[in-house]
Amino acid sequence: MFQIPPGCECRSMSSTSSPRLRNERAAPSPAGPAPMIANVVGSCACTVASDMVSSNIPARRRAVDNNVFGRRSRRSTPADTHATIWDTLSHRRSAMRRTRFSTLDVPPPRALSHWERSISRELFDANMRPFSSDAMVATCVVQRVGDVGAMSFDSDAMTLDRTHELVRDDPKASIYVSAVTSGTATYFDGDATHVAPAGSVLVYSPQRPYHIAFSNGFRQLFLDVPAELLALPDDCAAVFSSKQLRAPAAAELSAAIERDGSDAAVAAPTQRFVRALSNTLDDAGGRDYATLARRAVDRLYGDPDVGARDIAAEVAVSARHLSRVLANEGTSLGRLLTDRRVREAxxxxxxxxxxxxxxxxxxxxxxxxxxxxxxxxxTAETPTGRRRSVRRAGHHHGR
Incomplete structure (x- = not known):
């Protein structure tokens, strides 16, 4: 499970009402560019050590190249990676699709069912409930660029549940990214709770059940990104903030989605936002490398030839950077391997x-x-002595 990375700070923000949406219910306005993320970070800050960036990014980008784009070379450069990301997001007219839907266009009694059906058709299956007894008010614009889905979304206070049954019946090999621009999103998955105020980025997996509560006046830029592209584990859940996701990358994409632009007008901002997100995950420690290292050790400890470099390669990060991450937790790759082998022995x-x-x-x-x-x-004992002492203790206990 991911935690808020060191150096990242998310400050809370009070909920507000949604007068803009309620005014629109009375008099819908024509669609036009809306700077949904004029200041994504706002009151949040993220500090990144330069040595973390230099050691972490190339290893992860090599993993992205190898895992997603089928490249064999381990000498890809950032320019190569950005080019391949562009290839993946490159707009084909048959792959581009833009959809706009809103509860403002339907009678209030049917607003919730209309919203659930529209979200299910365009993005994912989920159960949604408004907090208010009034008719649900929400608006969404979805733009698909190849395998990446981008959505601008605003709503009244509501909850969204992806249950065990929906995870089973609607599997998604994706990572979900919510750049919160107004209001607050609270994420809960049974193990941990993450609060994402305006300026935060919430990264989570649809492959596990979750519950999200949105405050009044909630607005977000949401991305459905292939998990391989970001090289993240299936059970990720993180909240962090980063200056790399402030305008122009996020604001540009949000505005492009909101207006009726050409294919290229949406594809290029999508590429830039995913690139900024990838860099942010590297910089902020968005991957829980310590947990991934322990899982790799559990898989590989039985091979006597496996060492620290093999574990680092399995995690897709440099051994140097992984050593620093583990040192912050008071351990090392060698210690993890030895401890796991001793436990099994x-x-x-x-x-x-x-x-x-x-x-x-x-x-x-x-x-x-x-x-x-x-x-x-x-144990301060030899293996044979350990066996004798344990069995002697068991014999006396049996009496």
């Missing part, structure tokens, strides 16, 4: 009659000597 020593040599190989040690040193460091 102790489990086998205490619960089986397998030889110490066999256990050493199974647990990922080079041999019984290395295993004995690690077990002694962890």
């Amino acid at each position: 102790l489990r086998l020593i205490e619960s089986t009659n397998r030889t110490i040599g066999d256990i050493a190989v199974t647990s990922g040690f080079q041999g019984p000597t290395q295993l004995a040193r690690a077990v002694r460091a962890a």
